[in-house]
Amino acid sequence: MSNVFIALQANEETRPIIEAIVMDNPQAVVKREPAMVKIDAPGRMVIHKETIEGLVGRAFDLQEMHIHLITLSGNVDETDNSLTLTWNN
Amino acid sequence: MAVTSLKEYIGVPRDTVANFNGKQLVYVSWDHHLLFAAPFLLCIPPQMTFREMVEGPLTALTQPDPDAKNIDWSKVEWMKSNQAWVPNFGASLADNGIGHKDQIRMRTPNLNSLRAAA
Amino acid sequence: MDTQVTKKKLGLKERYKLLTRDLGWETTFHTKDEVYPYVKYEGIKINDWDKWEDPFRLTMDAYWKYQAEKERKFYAIIDAHAQNNGHLNLTDARYLTAIKMFLQAISPGEYAASKGFARMGREFGGVGTQVACQMQALDEIRHAQTQIHAISNYNKYYNGFHAFSDSRDRIWYTSVPRSFFDDAMSAGPFEFMIAIGFSFEYVLTNLLFVPFMSGAAFNGDMATVTFGFSAQSDEARHMTLGLECIKFMLEQDPGNLPIVQRWIDKWFWRGMRILSLVGAMMDYMLPKRVMSWKEAFDIYGVENGGALFNDLARYGIKPPKGWDVAAGAIEHMSHQLFLGLYQWSFGTAFHGWIPSDDDMEWLSAKYPTTFDKYYRPRWEHIKKLEAEGTPFKNYGLAKLCQTCQLPTVFTEPGDPTMMCHRETEYKGEKYHFCSDGCQEIFEHEPEKYLQAWLPMPALFSELNGDIGAWMDWVGLKNGVDNGDYVGSQDQINFDKWRGMATSNKQS
Ligand SMILES: [Fe+2]
Ligand SMILES: [Fe+2]
Numbered sequence: 001m002s003n004v005f006i007a008l009q010a011n012e013e014t015r016p017i018i019e020a021i022v023m024d025n026p027q028a029v030v031k032r033e034p035a036m037v038k039i040d041a042p043g044r045m046v047i048h049k050e051t052i053e054g055l056v057g058r059a060f061d062l063q064e065m066h067i068h069l070i071t072l073s074g075n076v077d078e079t080d081n082s083l084t085l086t087w088n089n
Numbered sequence: 090m091a092v093t094s095l096k097e098y099i100g101v102p103r104d105t106v107a108n109f110n111g112k113q114l115v116y117v118s119w120d121h122h123l124l125f126a127a128p129f130l131l132c133i134p135p136q137m138t139f140r141e142m143v144e145g146p147l148t149a150l151t152q153p154d155p156d157a158k159n160i161d162w163s164k165v166e167w168m169k170s171n172q173a174w175v176p177n178f179g180a181s182l183a184d185n186g187i188g189h190k191d192q193i194r195m196r197t198p199n200l201n202s203l204r205a206a207a
Numbered sequence: 208m209d210t211q212v213t214k215k216k217l218g219l220k221e222r223y224k225l226l227t228r229d230l231g232w233e234t235t236f237h238t239k240d241e242v243y244p245y246v247k248y249e250g251i252k253i254n255d256w257d258k259w260e261d262p263f264r265l266t267m268d269a270y271w272k273y274q275a276e277k278e279r280k281f282y283a284i285i286d287a288h289a290q291n292n293g294h295l296n297l298t299d300a301r302y303l304t305a306i307k308m309f310l311q312a313i314s315p316g317e318y319a320a321s322k323g324f325a326r327m328g329r330e331f332g333g334v335g336t337q338v339a340c341q342m343q344a345l346d347e348i349r350h351a352q353t354q355i356h357a358i359s360n361y362n363k364y365y366n367g368f369h370a371f372s373d374s375r376d377r378i379w380y381t382s383v384p385r386s387f388f389d390d391a392m393s394a395g396p397f398e399f400m401i402a403i404g405f406s407f408e409y410v411l412t413n414l415l416f417v418p419f420m421s422g423a424a425f426n427g428d429m430a431t432v433t434f435g436f437s438a439q440s441d442e443a444r445h446m447t448l449g450l451e452c453i454k455f456m457l458e459q460d461p462g463n464l465p466i467v468q469r470w471i472d473k474w475f476w477r478g479m480r481i482l483s484l485v486g487a488m489m490d491y492m493l494p495k496r497v498m499s500w501k502e503a504f505d506i507y508g509v510e511n512g513g514a515l516f517n518d519l520a521r522y523g524i525k526p527p528k529g530w531d532v533a534a535g536a537i538e539h540m541s542h543q544l545f546l547g548l549y550q551w552s553f554g555t556a557f558h559g560w561i562p563s564d565d566d567m568e569w570l571s572a573k574y575p576t577t578f579d580k581y582y583r584p585r586w587e588h589i590k591k592l593e594a595e596g597t598p599f600k601n602y603g604l605a606k607l608c609q610t611c612q613l614p615t616v617f618t619e620p621g622d623p624t625m626m627c628h629r630e631t632e633y634k635g636e637k638y639h640f641c642s643d644g645c646q647e648i649f650e651h652e653p654e655k656y657l658q659a660w661l662p663m664p665a666l667f668s669e670l671n672g673d674i675g676a677w678m679d680w681v682g683l684k685n686g687v688d689n690g691d692y693v694g695s696q697d698q699i700n701f702d703k704w705r706g707m708a709t710s711n712k713q714s
Contacts (some may be wrong), residue, residue: 002514007417009436034424034497035432036417063265066273067280069443070420070436071413073511075518076262076447080219087518092654093395095248100654102636104661108668116606116639121624124585126547127614128626129603132667150603153592171628190637192606192628203584204624 004045004074004085007038014068016055017047024048036070045074047083106189113189115182117147120196121204124154128192135183139176156200168194223264230334231256243332249395251467252460256333259455263444270342274349277437284433285357294364295708296427299494300701301692305422306358306431307367307557308488311374312381313415314354317438319388321347323399330396339448343404346441350434357434364704365697367556370682374556377681379662380548382612383484386659387477393655397456398470404449406474409515412442413507414482418489421497450515457522464523469651475527476644480611486541487548490570491562499573500541509534529644532620538574539623542582543616549589550601551614554674556683558692561590581623598691607661609638610645614663617641633657 006021008014014037021039022028028041039045052060062083074085092098106113113135118128129150133142143162151157167174169191176185187193217225234242246253265273287293297303321344328340355371362368375381391402420435456463486500516526527533552559562570567586570578592599605614619625620643629640633653640646649656670676678685692698 002517003510004514005511009440034421035436036421063263063269063273066263066265066444067276067440070439071417071446072443073413073514075450076443078219078263087514088521092652093249093398095245098654100658102634102657103659104664104668105636109664110668110671112667114664114667118606118626118628120626123543123546123581123618123624123626124588124599125601125603126543126550126616127605128628129601130606130663131603132672146603150601153597153599153601155588170630188637190639192630192639194628203588 001043002087003040003042004072004087005038005040006045006047006072006085007036007070008065009068009070010035010037011068013064017052017065017068019055020051021045021047024051041085043087045085049081104190109189113182115142115187116190116192117142118192118194119151119154120194121201122151122154122156124203125150133182135187136181138179138181139185139187140178142182143178155202156197159200160197164197166196166198168196219264222266223261226266227334227338230337239332243330245330245395246332246397249397249466251397251456251463253332253456254459256331256336258458259333259335259451261335261339262447262451265342265444267338274345277440278349278353281353281357281433281437285360285430288357288430288433289360292708293429294361295701295705296429297701298426300365300697301558301560302426302428302492302494303361303365303367303697304557304559304692305419305488305492306361306428308380308484308492309419309431310354310358310368310371311378311556312384312484314351314358314371315375315381316384316388317347317351317354319385319392320403321345321351323388323392323403326392327396327399336452339444343441343445343448346438346445350438350441353434353437357430360430364700366684366695367558367688367697370556373680373682377662378556378683379554379607380484380613382660382662384481386612387481390477390655391474397466400449400452401467401470402474402477404445405453406449406471406478408442408445409449410475410508410512411478411482412446413511414503415485416442417507418485418497418500418503422489422493425495425497426493453519454522457519457524468524471524472528473648473651476529476533476642476648477611479529479533480608480613480641480645483540483544483613483617487545490541490573491545491566496569501537501573504534504537508537529642532642532644535620536617538577539581539618542570542574542578543618544613546582546585547605547614547616550599551605552691553600553602553685553689554683556681556688558690558695558697560692561593562586577623604663604666606639607663608641608645609659609661610640610648610656612659612661613641615639615641 008017010032018030018037018039022030025041025045028039028045031038049060049062062078072085074087077084109132111134112132115131115133116128117131119125131146167176324340324344324347328337328344331337331340358368375385391399394402416435416439420432420439423431423435453467456467489496489500489503516524548555549559567583589599607613608615615627617627619627627642629643629646631638631646631650636657638649638657640649666672666677683689687696
């Protein structure tokens with residue numbers, strides 16, 4: 001199965017996002033590179049607003065992620081509550 | 090159709106021989122001698138003899154290669170447009186059939202110092 | 208019951224619907240064909256424009272809000288960089304060669320992309336596509352501006368930056384990316400989307416920006432990391448637009464498949480040729496290297512590209528035709544191009560150099576089957592020439608590829624000792640190519656590519672071969688911007704200023 005991935009800038013605001021991704025996607029693999037963090041997962045990755053809000057202790061709009069995104073791979077589906085990446089293979 | 094377009098479209102070639110003030114472009118490369126990263130581009134008159142091209146620009150440009158001093162020009166094998174071909178050293182480029190933007194290749198079979206050991 | 212219904216907060220999908228609702232009106236003064244004259248001639252059939260959806264569904268207010276925040280972050284860091292002698296924190300001023308090349312060759316591409324997407328925002332028929340293209344047009348002009356602004360700090364101290372807009376139009380190597388964008392912009396809207404939105408943004412941008420930015424972070428270049436990440440934060444949206452557009456085309460009509468496939472083949476190949484510049488940058492120009500070009504290609508090309516094409520297989524899409532040839536050349540392309548950049552460095556607005564012994568050791572380790580065998584002997588000989596006082600310069604200029612406009616530095620597939628010679632004749636004129644891929648692109652649309660302005664022939668047709676006049680014309684200061692890094696003003700100044708910054712020395 002192909003990996004989907006997301007890469008975020010390494011900064012204070014992405015720390016809880018990365019933590020939430022790891023909590024919600026047990027198969028995710030985190031790679032820390034200079035100034036960025038890349039997270040791979042086989043076939044599918046879901047980012048839940050609720051998990052991030054639990055970690056940051058405030059309301060969080062998933063579209064805030066746009067500020068810190070570097071790149072991603074996979075078909076995207078975004079709703080108010082989650083952002084999902086998938087490969088259909 | 091020679092281009093995807095709304096209606097018929099004919100392009101104007103940029104590099105026709107008429108634009109080179111009486112000269113023409115000739116490309117020359119030396120097979121397996123990749124110290125030179127690409128074929129040389131020469132802009133020379135068609136009246137120049139093949140010998141003048143060899144003893145002039147070609148000798149000067151190939152100088153940095155360690156094999157250059159050992160070239161026996163009478164034994165060099167030549168290709169034109171990727172086909173084996175024998176030049177007449179005394180005749181002009183034009184009389185040798187070397188047209189604008191022709192690619193000449195030279196081979197020196199036993200002379201390949203910088204070529205990778207097989 | 209009389210309880211008041213609380214007004215429900217609109218969801219993401221509904222908000223996006225409202226944003227675009229009134230943009231798709233039925234025209235009455237003119238027919239749709241007159242309003243959108245370019246959407247049919249490429250042969251792509253669209254039955255229902257409303258089927259295209261933007262998965263991010265970014266509304267205009269949210270767009271401005273997040274973009275403004277990105278700008279604030281960007282300028283905070285750029286100011287700090289300028290205020291804290293950021294230009295002295297580099298590992299080595301040699302590093303700036305990569306940034307000079309970026310400013311001359313890549314930033315103008317951002318501007319070209321902006322123009323292209325502005326046009327596509329007008330030419331496409333569907334409202335979702337129009338909005339996404341217009342946002343991308345704004346993004347791309349922001350990228351061009353922030354890059355020029357960030358890099359302008361280096362222009363105060365170092366050479367090679369001052370004439371980037373003339374370089375963009377006139378110097379030889381910049382014609383490679385320029386012709387890439389010109390080719391895309393002179394195509395129809397659908398091909399443009401495959402060229403820039405899909406091939407460039409989805410398949411290639413990771414290979415361009417991610418290693419570049421990590422390289423900048425590794426080499427102490429905070430300005431570039433910052434503009435890179437700021438630009439890259441828009442990229443996820445761009446990549447998604449590209450992918451959604453290709454799926455949309457393929458879902459709309461089965462007849463679209465062969466057209467889309469041919470564009471994928473073409474633009475993958477053109478993109479790989481541009482990436483040879485990135486390969487040379489990663490393997491040779493960064494004093495402190497993050498990963499080799501080959502390693503980057505394994506991650507972002509093989510793994511990620513493979514996943515993408517597996518996914519698209521359900522539509523009948525095959526991996527790009529030149530994929531295997533490109534993969535076979537990965538361990539050669541950066542070496543072949545940098546060798547050229549070195550020997551023609553009298554004509555580049557950046558410096559060249561002979562790789563140090565350390566560099567060569569790294570290259571052998573990263574390219575165990577190719578570097579020592581093919582490329583080290585050439586560099587050892589070049590070192591010898593340098594030591595003997597006859598440094599190697601190739602004044603022969605170079606044959607350029609009619610399609611990609613790179614010097615034809617690449618070798619035959621399967622034989623790294625033999626240069627690839629390809630030529631064709633069309634209407635009595637000869638044309639030369641670096642590869643089968645470029646030749647096929649030409650042969651499909653010869654009337655387009657025969658017009659190419661090739662800088663090396665132009666030096667003779669327009670300036671009679673006068674190199675001095677050419678240098679003036681391209682804005683290249685001889686002996687200052689060009690030539691070897693060792694002994695250059697850049698090297699001398701960097702060492703001096705760095706000494707002043709880290710000790711109490713006054714000069
Ligand atoms: Fe961009
Ligand atoms: Fe090419």
